[in-house]
Amino acid sequence: MARILLADDDPTALDLVSRALTAEGHNVVCCCDGQEALQRLLAAPGEFALLLSDVEMPGLDGIELAKRARSAAPGLRILLMSGFSGGTG
Numbered sequence: 001m002a003r004i005l006l007a008d009d010d011p012t013a014l015d016l017v018s019r020a021l022t023a024e025g026h027n028v029v030c031c032c033d034g035q036e037a038l039q040r041l042l043a044a045p046g047e048f049a050l051l052l053s054d055v056e057m058p059g060l061d062g063i064e065l066a067k068r069a070r071s072a073a074p075g076l077r078i079l080l081m082s083g084f085s086g087g088t089g
Contacts, residue, residue: 001025002049007037007065009057013083017052034060038068045073055082 004026008014011032018028029048031037034057041048051069055062066078 001027003027003029003047004050004052005029005031005037005040005048006052007031007034007057007062008054009033010054010083013054017081021052033057034062034065038065038072041069041076042072045076048073048076050077050079052079052081055080 001024004021006014006018006021006028008017009032014030014032018030021028029040031040034053037051037053038060041051051066053062053065060068062080062082066080069076069078
């Protein structure tokens, strides 16, 4: 299966998504924010088949992470996710 770089600042979401992907046989590397994910990617740009990132994170958000990841690893597949509904209650 795939080696996936997973970035999310929410520990609960990070754990849930990581467990689900691991249960499907994927090798998941978890990062608690966009900056950590970018550092892991820059250290080994060909190591990952997929970057799966939350959109809303403090510091380096998912959108900016995706842009930088695309430059560092042009063939990398990128999937952004968000738990933000935009609703007011």
